[in-house]
Amino acid sequence: MPDALLPGSTIGIMGGGQLGRMLALAASQLGLKAHIYADDANAPAFDVAAVRTLGDYGDLAAVEAFAASVDVVTCEFENVAAGALEAASRAAPVYPPPLAFAIAQDRLTEKTFLSELGIRVAPFAAVSDAGNLKDALDQVKLPALLKTRRFGYDGKGQALVKTEAEASKALAELQGTPALIEGLIAFSRELSVLVVRGQGGSTQFYDTVENVHQNGILAASRVPARISASVAFEARTIAGQVADALHHVGVLAVEMFHREGAEPSLLVNEIAPRVHNSGHWTLDACLISQFENHVRAIAGWPLGETSRHSDALMTNLIGAEMERWRALAGEEGTALHLYGKAEARPGRKMGHVTRLYPKS
């Protein structure tokens, strides 16, 4: 076991959104201080941070100075530039490891990495221009999804294409942005596994989650997922394999498609080297949440248990849905979480609710 950070140490968090906010709250519960580095003066995480730095992620001197002022650095989002991680690494340990970010940031690298581990993914092929589109479509078959390699989340940076003409048009619109094309998977349900891996390599798993997306954004997560014990075991095995291969430290989310009756029944869709929206239910249904376990892992503390005392349904409050806060606050068996964001723009995650049910 590595040396654990002592209580009173400071966790540096790059990113000031709701994930950074909930990480800061979890750190506080353990007697740790949170230092938030964010590029938005209204970052919700600033409101709960012991120390705040407003800076650009591309300002490498500022990032390094931030890292020098804390005991460990982590990130709440995966699209942090490699240069920023490198700058931070010069001054403090960075967890999860930069490798996990490098792989999760690029859909082509990610799928290649997974395939090389023997993990099944949707058929995919790189496309760079009209010249190799036909070859790619031969490998992948239509209908398919044309996706940018980088900066995709919440359904951004992807288009459904049903014909070769649609594919050509969508590719042209990318104006040379590196892309890949992926076969569209017919699935029974979407799952995610949240695994936390400690600095010594031990892993703990939360129960597999079943997710519902709307317009490319997570709408709801339920646990337990409606899957058999053998599928749950397989899902967990895959997530553990990915975490080990990345030498991950912290929480890792592995999203999968479950195809009931097909072989293989699980295909990995994507990974996120961080706490994840599909793990928000752990705040209310588990003694130790994903946020606390991420903090424990990066601080070198013993991991906390991941068992749940209740079944749970987590629903995001997106944009104007947050206006229902008062009714939701009064609803029995329901925990309301609001992120302190001033402006409820369409598509913006403003909060979530978790409804608990007796454990099935």
Next chain:
Amino acid sequence: MPDALLPGSTIGIMGGGQLGRMLALAASQLGLKAHIYADDANAPAFDVAAVRTLGDYGDLAAVEAFAASVDVVTCEFENVAAGALEAASRAAPVYPPPLAFAIAQDRLTEKTFLSELGIRVAPFAAVSDAGNLKDALDQVKLPALLKTRRFGYDGKGQALVKTEAEASKALAELQGTPALIEGLIAFSRELSVLVVRGQGGSTQFYDTVENVHQNGILAASRVPARISASVAFEARTIAGQVADALHHVGVLAVEMFHREGAEPSLLVNEIAPRVHNSGHWTLDACLISQFENHVRAIAGWPLGETSRHSDALMTNLIGAEMERWRALAGEEGTALHLYGKAEARPGRKMGHVTRLYPKS
């Protein structure tokens, strides 16, 4: 129902200790900001506050300016001077109401208030000087506790006296500080009831807690208390009666002695118009903690439910006990809470652990 504060509003908290810290964390979860007013630059609550004011509680202009900058004011400790509450009231609503503080601050006023409600307390009598000590002892009987009327907590400001000579000596040592003498109660166990009362007068109760004190400081709380349903009902009824009589808003803790087989079996020992150490288990064993319910009440939000999903044993980490943090962090079924205090002085509450058990 009063108008509820909107998400994004600011809760002003006087006091920067662990109770203020945990109130601030609860406010954050609801999308509210916390502004902490404290007189110690190292106040643990400052680390999780959106806004911080370092000031003396006796600086009434500063207190009023603080109140003017927030949407509601509350206190994490009961010994706040009436003048400070009055100054705050000029600029913002103050909850709990100043009446609750006035009564809880003075042991003689408190016992008189309870008696006038028909609630049973230990025999008590005011003592001011040697002249009326004999009369007081005639009413109260020895052995007894000589207590200062004000500024008592964690066993401070009280002395056990077994003889008239000891009583005279202890009284002389008080050098004229207003005091009272209380009959020593032989009890089976100590209980506390945490009640939360909303602005509209509705109340919710957490399950009655059984407490163990050591050296006058709370050592451990367990829930459920080992009492019959009828005693639990009586305890709850008393707490509700006190909360209503105070027109309380927020959490109120009512501490009682339970004398098994005696009549009356419950005597109220003291009340605290705030979140209370004996309610810390609610963070882990309930969906909505005492801290969140206090915030909901003072913000005019619907109260959250108070049911528990687990049995719980909460143990304080006092002074050097905090050194066991690493072993405790790795203990199964245990949630560790550290308060971010730099110095582990003897008698200082540094954190607590809650162990959960299946609900009995």
